[in-house]
Structure formats: C-alpha cells, structure tokens
Amino acid sequence: MPTSAAPIRVVLAKVGLDGHDRGIKVVARALRDAGMHVIYAGLWQTPEAVVRTVADEDADWLGLSLLSGAHLTLVPRVLHLLHEAGLDDVGVLVGGIVPEGDVAKLQEMGVARVFGPGTPLPEIVDFLRGHRRASHA
Amino acid sequence: MATATDRSAVERWERENAAVPLRDQPPTTVSGVPVNALYSPESLNSFDPETDLGYPGQYPFARGIHASMYRSRLWTMRQFAGFGTPRQTNERFRFLLEKGQTGLSTAFDLPTLMGLDSDDPRSLGEVGRLGVAVDTLEDMHQLYEGIDLGQVSVSMTINAPAIIILAFYLANARNQEVDWSQLRGTIQNDILKEFHAQNEFVFPPEPSVRLVADVIEFCTEHVPLWNTVSISGYHIREAGSTAVQELAFTLADGFHYIDTCLARGLDIDAFAPRLSFFFNAHNDIFEEIAKYRAARILWAEVLRDKYHAQHEASWKLRFHAQTAGCSLQDRQPEVNLIRVAYQALAAVLGGCQSLHTNSMDETLALPSEHAVTLALRTQQVLAYETGVTNTVDPVGGSYFIEAMTRQMQQQGRQYFDRIEQQGGMIDAIERGFFRREIADAAFAYQREVDARRKLIVGINAFQESEESPIETLVIDETVEKNQVAALGRIKAQRDALAVGQALAKVRRVAGTSENLMPALLEAAQARCTVGELMNALADVFGRYDGAAKW
Numbered sequence: 237m238p239t240s241a242a243p244i245r246v247v248l249a250k251v252g253l254d255g256h257d258r259g260i261k262v263v264a265r266a267l268r269d270a271g272m273h274v275i276y277a278g279l280w281q282t283p284e285a286v287v288r289t290v291a292d293e294d295a296d297w298l299g300l301s302l303l304s305g306a307h308l309t310l311v312p313r314v315l316h317l318l319h320e321a322g323l324d325d326v327g328v329l330v331g332g333i334v335p336e337g338d339v340a341k342l343q344e345m346g347v348a349r350v351f352g353p354g355t356p357l358p359e360i361v362d363f364l365r366g367h368r369r370a371s372h373a
Numbered sequence: 374m375a376t377a378t379d380r381s382a383v384e385r386w387e388r389e390n391a392a393v394p395l396r397d398q399p400p401t402t403v404s405g406v407p408v409n410a411l412y413s414p415e416s417l418n419s420f421d422p423e424t425d426l427g428y429p430g431q432y433p434f435a436r437g438i439h440a441s442m443y444r445s446r447l448w449t450m451r452q453f454a455g456f457g458t459p460r461q462t463n464e465r466f467r468f469l470l471e472k473g474q475t476g477l478s479t480a481f482d483l484p485t486l487m488g489l490d491s492d493d494p495r496s497l498g499e500v501g502r503l504g505v506a507v508d509t510l511e512d513m514h515q516l517y518e519g520i521d522l523g524q525v526s527v528s529m530t531i532n533a534p535a536i537i538i539l540a541f542y543l544a545n546a547r548n549q550e551v552d553w554s555q556l557r558g559t560i561q562n563d564i565l566k567e568f569h570a571q572n573e574f575v576f577p578p579e580p581s582v583r584l585v586a587d588v589i590e591f592c593t594e595h596v597p598l599w600n601t602v603s604i605s606g607y608h609i610r611e612a613g614s615t616a617v618q619e620l621a622f623t624l625a626d627g628f629h630y631i632d633t634c635l636a637r638g639l640d641i642d643a644f645a646p647r648l649s650f651f652f653n654a655h656n657d658i659f660e661e662i663a664k665y666r667a668a669r670i671l672w673a674e675v676l677r678d679k680y681h682a683q684h685e686a687s688w689k690l691r692f693h694a695q696t697a698g699c700s701l702q703d704r705q706p707e708v709n710l711i712r713v714a715y716q717a718l719a720a721v722l723g724g725c726q727s728l729h730t731n732s733m734d735e736t737l738a739l740p741s742e743h744a745v746t747l748a749l750r751t752q753q754v755l756a757y758e759t760g761v762t763n764t765v766d767p768v769g770g771s772y773f774i775e776a777m778t779r780q781m782q783q784q785g786r787q788y789f790d791r792i793e794q795q796g797g798m799i800d801a802i803e804r805g806f807f808r809r810e811i812a813d814a815a816f817a818y819q820r821e822v823d824a825r826r827k828l829i830v831g832i833n834a835f836q837e838s839e840e841s842p843i844e845t846l847v848i849d850e851t852v853e854k855n856q857v858a859a860l861g862r863i864k865a866q867r868d869a870l871a872v873g874q875a876l877a878k879v880r881r882v883a884g885t886s887e888n889l890m891p892a893l894l895e896a897a898q899a900r901c902t903v904g905e906l907m908n909a910l911a912d913v914f915g916r917y918d919g920a921a922k923w
Contacts, residue, residue, distance in 0.1 A: 252483070252498070252499060253483040253484065253486075253487050253489075253495065253496075253499050254483055254503075255567075255571050255572025255573050256572075257572060257612075258611070258612045258613045258699070258812075258815050261812050261815070261816075262613070262812075262815055262816050262819050265812075265816050266816075266819075279572055280495075282495075304483055304499055304502065304503060305499075305502045305503060305738075305848070306497075306498035306499050306502065308498070309497060309498025309499075310498060333703075333736060333737070335737055335738055335845065336737075336842060352703055352736075353702065353703050353736050354702055354703060354704065354829070354832045356822075356823045356833070357819060357820075357823050358823060
C-alpha cells in the first residue's frame, strides 16, 4: 500500500568484469535527482550478490549495466535467481552495449527494457515512474 | 599595443558583432569552456613567440617534439586489435600488416585484464570477447607467431597484470632468439588511471605503483627501446572528464611515477625518455589541439625545472592518440566515420606520434574487417591526400590556438595544486577526488545533451525514423571452450613442482623491495598462468575493493 509518495526503490549494479561505470553513475544521479531511492551496488557484482541486494533493499527495480558483451550469459542467471527468490515482480532493466538482435532475446527472457548508448535520462526516469512493482503499487 | 587605426577597426568590429544576435546560446567547447567571438593579438598578453612558442623540436615543444615532424616521418598508424583465441588475433594482426598498418596494438580480454584465467568461474561469458585471452607463455607465443618482434613495434594494453604480461613477452622473445635490445613497443602499465576511471585495478594503489616502477626499472636496464608506461588520459576522458581534467590528471600520474622511481634512486634521464603518453582525440578540434600542446609544454617545464632532467629527450612528451570511443553513436553508425575523421585531424594537427582511429561499428560490437579497413583508410587519406603534413605545425601562431593552449596550461597547474592540497596522488585517490571530478563532468555533459544545448547528430537532432543495420562481427561461442581446453592441456603437461617453486619465489620477492621481473620471467618459463601469478601477488599485496563512489 505505500502511497505513490513513497519513493521508487532502485538497485543499480555492474555485473561481470567490465569497469565502464560512466553510464550507470550518470543514471544513478538522474534517478536520485528525480526523487527515487537509489542503491548503486558497484563493480564486479556476481548474479548472486545482485539478487541478495535486491532482496535486502526491497527494490522495485533492478538496473544491470554491461558493456562487455556478456549479457546473454549473465542476465539470464540474474533472472533465474530472482525467480528462485520469489522476486519475479522486480522490474529488470539492462543498460549498455547490447546488439539489436539480443535486445529482443533479453526482453523475451523477461527484461522490461534495454537502454542503449545515447538514451536521454528523462526517458529512463519516465519509464520507471510509469511502471511500479506490483506488490508496491 | 594597438595603433589608432587598429583601435577604430576593433571598435567597429565589436559594434557590428554585438549588433547581430547569436544563432543559439553562447558557444562553449565540448568540455563546457566558453569561447570568445574572436581572438586577436590582444588575447595573448605578453606572448613572446620566441619563448612561448619556440621552434619544433625545441623547448618548450609547443610546436611538436621533432624539428621536421611529418615531413620526415608520418605518425605510426596503429589499430588496436584482439579477440578470441591467440591464433585468431594473430590472423587479424597479419591482415592489418598486409593492409599497410605500421605497428601492432594488442587488446586483451577482460579476464586477462583483471588477471583471471580463462577457466576461472568469474571469466564465464567473457573469454576472448573484448580482446584476446592470454593465460600462459604458450598463448603469448601463438599471438605473435610469424611476426618479427625485432622489426615490428608492439603495443600491449594491459595494466594490473602488466608486469606479468611483459614477463611473458620478454620470455617469448628470448625463446625466439630476439635480443631484448631490439624490442620496440609499449606496455600501457598505467595503473593510476584505473583508479581514476577505468576500474581495472586489482591490488591497492601503493603496491600497484610498485609494480609499475619495477617495469620501468627493469626495462631501463635490459630493454632500452621499450616504452615502459603509456600514461593515459584516454580512459579518463572516456569516463566523462573535461579536456583539462584529462590533461592534468594524466600529467599528475606521470609525476607520481617519476617520484616513485626517483625515490628508488633511479636517474631521471635514464628512465624519463621512455615514458610515453596516450590521449583522447575528442570532437572539439581546437580544444583538442590546445590540449596536446599544453601537455607538451607543461611536461617539458616540470621535467626541466622541477626534476632537473638534463637531456632534451626527457623533456619531450611523446603521445599516442585514439579517437573518442565515447563520441561514437549507435544511431546512423556510418556517421561515426565522419566524427572519427575530424578527431584524427585534431590529433595530427596536435602533433601525435601514433594514432588509432576507431571503427564506425564500435558501439555495436568489436569492429568488422570492413569497418577496420575504413578506419585505417581514414588515416591514410589524412596522411597522403589532405596536405596537413606538408608543413610543421600548421596551426602554430593562431591567436585562438595559442590563447587556448595558455588557458589549458593555467587550468592544468591549478589542478596540480588541488591534487597537492588533497595530500598528493594516493590520498587524492583514496578520497575519491578524481572519481568525483570526472563523474560531475560526465553528469553535466549529459544534462547539456538532454537539454539540447549540445546537439548530437542522429541522437538529439537529425534522427532517422528507419535505420538500415550494418553488419557486425560475431564472436564464435566456441572460443571460450577452446581456450579453456587449451589451458587444461598446458596445466596437465607442465612440471607441477617447478610451478610451485616459481610461485613461491614470486611470493617471497613480492614481500621484499627487490624487482619482481626476474622471478616472473622464471615463472613464465615454468608455464605459471596469469591467474596463478596474480593470486601469488595478491597473497602479499591484498586486493583493492573499489568503493562505489558516485
């Protein structure tokens, strides 16, 4: 029941080994400036650690950033672990370099949205505002 | 200064200029620095061409580090390449040499960059994907097989495990009977910018810098033509810094390496000439040119006046440039060809010694052969068709360029002071100074783009509703399996006792102030892996957990 006044809770994490964190840090600031509660878990997060953070933080959204090309290996593992933890209603976003053909694959697996390079920040903010997690809505 | 007639001309221009409204907001550089409507002799107070500008090849090297620059020798066209197994990358290297490339530049995959073996669980999905996987000396052998290492200069982009990879390279050269005195090339070996920007660090800052200094010390004595560090602003800029931050943080990193080596008792003139630099070539042509010039002037000044280097070679800042990956867009990717061409022009007008031009498809995937060829052709057109190489430093003396070069020097010095105020390089890293500065700049830039105060073709202006996809390189999924299998075979065949002894020796030496290179050379021959050696060093140095500062 938390009213719409309760801030949207977002966990952001870099999964895998790549250290490109310019994008995720810029997004973190924009979401925070838009009034959301943002937890940036940092670099080199394993799928297991990410899902623990999501559970601990009672997040509405999980944003994963990858610019390494390992998205088809790592994202399905995160989705699987979320499912096992009963966290299917957490919305999952992917940001980074994802080839066109892989975007559809990730969305079929259950990713809500893939944001590529050059996405305007207001577009990300609006998307998150428009979709609350079912159990929090 | 100005005569009576000059004055009236200036006043008339000021009147006429003020009468016409600006096309849009007052212009700023890509870094957000305001730019005046006009630059004139008055923009250059007490500028003395003889001392402030000087001559090419002479202090303060504003006009370039060589007397005749590209009239005698073009820059080295050096395209960064690497993917898949060492054999696949070896094929790409031979392809590039055949197309007229004049030096090699090696990209390693993320597990190798982070010091992990291909069979490490954390490497899953990343083996051979963004670069070539190197686990053992065998891989190093395959990577450069059939290429004469005594002839071709080889650059290797790696940092945290740099000393290990260089040990493999030197061991391989020895096995190929190439004398180390003939080896020409560069190992990036610049760990400080990893803490500021790129995040490929493993050990804490101090032992990390010790490894950098071990490489400098060893090569100074044994591999005299090798560039021991490529002090890099490139990644700082890619992480979102301004041009001045790129310039200042990079030079400050260089000064810290110098301080470390001097504290060991090395002679400045013995090692300073083999320190090299690596800068970004971003969109703003004149800002970039001014950045390269300011970098040369500041480096020369500090090396001569603070460190008292006696040899001109120690004062000369030599640099590689790469066009800005972060400026490439995934919409209308062919337009990237044009961005890259202008960026390459800036690097050449700025006097670079070598250049990598990005391929148009790099926001989508690793470059295809077609895209790499076009990127190399871009440099060849610049070198042979445009005439920019005909005279030395064609932009020198431009009021605008000289005013910006001066401004960059002043702002660079201000950053040197601020770093000192933080307690020096290591303390500034620990306090998150660099990360905060860079993140603030990255955020400010993105806000400018979102507000359409900065326009990007295809992104917030001139979009196409329908785009035709371009063909991109697909990495074969069997690469990881093959590399892991090859590593398994080597581990099964090697002498386990020798491996254990070599690792124990590395651990022991790591705990002393002795140079680690000799122990690592032995470990390379014993077929110790990159991951095993990194673990041995981590046993002594510990691991650094990069704080998630934003």
